[in-house]
Amino acid sequence: MGKPTGFMEIERKTPPKRDPKERVNDWKEYQLTPPEEEVQAQASRCMDCGIPFCQAGTNMPGSNEIGCPVYNLIPEWNDLVYKGHWKEALARLHKTNNFPEFTGRVCPAPCEGSCTVAIDTEPVTIKSIELQIVEKGFREGWIKAKQPLRRTGKxxxxxxxxxxxxxxxxxxxxxxxxxxxxxxxxxxxxxxxxxxxxxxxxxxxxxxxxxxxxxxxxxxxxxxxxxxxxxxxxxxxxxxxxxxxxxxxVPRGVEGAPGYHANGIEYAMNFLTQNTKALLNHHLRNNDYISAKDKDVIVIGGGDTGVDCITTSVRHGAKSITQFDINTEKDEVRGEEDAWPLFPMTYKQEEGQKEAEAVYGKDPRVYQWLTTEFLTDNCGNLIGLKAVQADTVYENGKKERKPISGTEQVWEADLILLAIGFxxxxxxxxxxxxxxxxxxxxxxxxxxxxxxxxxxxxxxxxxxxxxxxxxxxxxxxxxxxxxxxxxxxxxxxxx
Structure with missing residues (x-):
């Protein structure tokens, strides 16, 4: 598949994105379309590896994911793109995935972590190639409605x-x-x-x-x-x-912490939903959404939903943004616990975090902080929180957070967004x-x-x-x- 020596001759190159400082002033998509020849060159890096772990779509017991959950025929459509057969690549892509325009934008790409090239170098840009295939299909008019040949009556x-x-x-x-x-x-x-x-x-x-x-x-x-x-x-x-x-x-709450009823504590999904509704209804011209404008924002939760809250708060014009991640800062290289072909749990900066750094001068993440109390004024309005740093340990098969003595700190905040799962x-x-x-x-x-x-x-x-x-x-x-x-x-x- 692809060019036999492509992965040795061509370095990984991801598609360009709009400059973070410029794009935070609007709500337009930040991804840009690379030249077709560049996409074809990246597709050529997909080698004939014999066993394509990228499309395995499975889990190893007690570990994270391996490969693509929808079993995308990745080496096949990479080879077709490399050879310029885009329409055939689109047919292969749609064979296993109804909506590659969604996954090509928002999937964390476990396929790339399982790419054979990723054993000792940078993986093939599978996710971005997938997106370019389907978007070319829409541009060229290849993607059309297809009625079923018969109806069952069910x-x-x-x-x-x-x-x-x-x-x-x-x-x-x-x-x-x-x-x-x-x-x-x-x-x-x-x-x-x-x-x-x-x-x-x-x-x-x-x-x-x-x-x-x-x-x-x-x-x-x-x-x-x-x-x-x-x-x-x-x-x-x-x-x-x-x-x-x-x-x-049903969002996971913080009912165990004193002051969790404070005005100014919001669930992340409520914050995001209200924002998008207001954006689509009137482009945020009314006040029927939760605004982060001129507020000290703390996002509790280090996952994708937390990053989406950062993305939104930056565009609102927040005064400051801090993201609490209960875990330790990740290493830049894989460890034994996530060795190939597992999904690499390594350090990376998501786009929302890049935007916050561009606007406020630093990465918004702080690590190992456990909230112990929410602070309010006399009217019940949020003014901050108390937190302590904590180690994550496993005792009797259960995850426990152990506070580190002497690390207690008060953080100012008038909007806290809970992004700690469901x-x-x-x-x-x-x-x-x-x-x-x-x-x-x-x-x-x-x-x-x-x-x-x-x-x-x-x-x-x-x-x-x-x-x-x-x-x-x-x-x-x-x-x-x-x-x-x-x-x-x-x-x-x-x-």
Whole structure:
């Protein structure tokens, strides 16, 4: 695959991005399109490695991920791009991934960590090549709506329009079923629309794909909260099958810390959702969103959602931004615990952190800080927090945070954003349905089968597996659609 000596002759080069200082003044996408010849040169670095771990899509027990969860045929479409066969590369890409324009923007690219070239040098730029393939497909008009050849007469309800729901809907429609997607928000897309800032994944990009699905026959209904707007028993009687793709939306809180009721403490997803709604509705001209303007902002949580809060706060015009990461600062090289082909847990700066550094003069991250108390004025308004540095240890198989004596500190803040993950799906609908839950608070549906304890009802994505990646949601949506198709027809044509 590719050029046999490409990985030895050509250095890794990622696509250009807009200058951080310039782009923080607007909400436009920060990625730029590289020249085609540059993309082809990068694709040539994909070697004929014999065993493409990049497309393995698995986990090793007790470790992080290996390869691509949707099993993208990476060496095949890299070779096609290198040879200039872009349309054929697009067909290969769409064979395993319904939405490469999403994953090409927001996936952390476990495939690159498992690239054979990454054993002792920089991996192939798989993620950016994927994005350029699909975007060229849209520019050239190669991506068009395709109606199924026949209709089965079966009707399926997909509850939730995030990546899992959209993937399930696309696949079920392809099999010929009538598909109705129910979304409780006012716009389609789930976390793709309201959980990821426009600068990373523009709303227009999401809607471009939604319009194609509509042309192919999928029906979308917004503002419908199944379990409230429509009772569960009413919906179930009107369809032949159901796929639950409601996500894991209950945020993890800080109820154990004194002062957690203070005015000025907000959940990250609430902050991000309000911002995107206001941006799309009136470009932030009204005051119907949580603003970070002129505020000392502390983001608690070192993951992607925390970075998205930084991205948004910088554009609001925050006075200062600090990101608490409970973990130690990562090394720049792999350790034994994440050796190839595992995903490398190494130091890197995300785009939002680069923007904060460009504006405020330093990386916003501080490490090993554990919040112990939130501080308020006499009116209950947030004025700061107390924190202590802590070591992370494992005792009897459980993770514990051990405070380090003498490190206590007070931090000023008038806006604190909690980005410390989610505990599971919302329970109202699930209780109406009577589906069994696991001890972790997720829907009880086995991986690979996806069937819940209610006949004809399947679950996919974060509500089944817990908080995870967009690419895993797409993978589960596709597979749940396959099992639902098998239930409806006795066999399946879906992969």
């Amino acid at each position: 009707k399926v309800a997909v509850i939730g329009s995030g990546p899992a729901g959209l993937a399930a809907a696309a696949q079920l429609n392809r099999a010929g079923h009538e598909v109705i997607v129910y979304e409780k928000e006012d716009r389609i897309g789930g976390l793709l629309t309201y959980g990821i800032p426009d600068v990373k994944l523009p709303y227009e990009t999401v809607m471009r794909r939604i319009h194609l699905l509509e042309e192919e026959g999928v029906t979308f209904k917004t503002g419908v909260d199944i379990g409230t707007t429509i009772r569960w028993d009413e919906l179930r009687q009107s369809v032949d099958g159901v796929i639950l793709c409601t996500g894991a939306q 505990t599971g799906p919302e329970r109202n609908l699930l209780e109406q349905m009577g589906v069994n839950m696991t001890k972790h608070g997720t829907v009880d549906a086995a991986y690979g089968d996806y069937a819940t304890t209610q006949t004809g009802v399947f679950a996919a994505g974060d509500n089944r597996r817990g908080q995870s990646l967009v690419v895993w949601a797409i993978h589960e949506g596709r597979e749940a659609a396959r099992e639902c198709d098998r239930y409806l027809t006795g066999s399946t044509i879906l992969p």
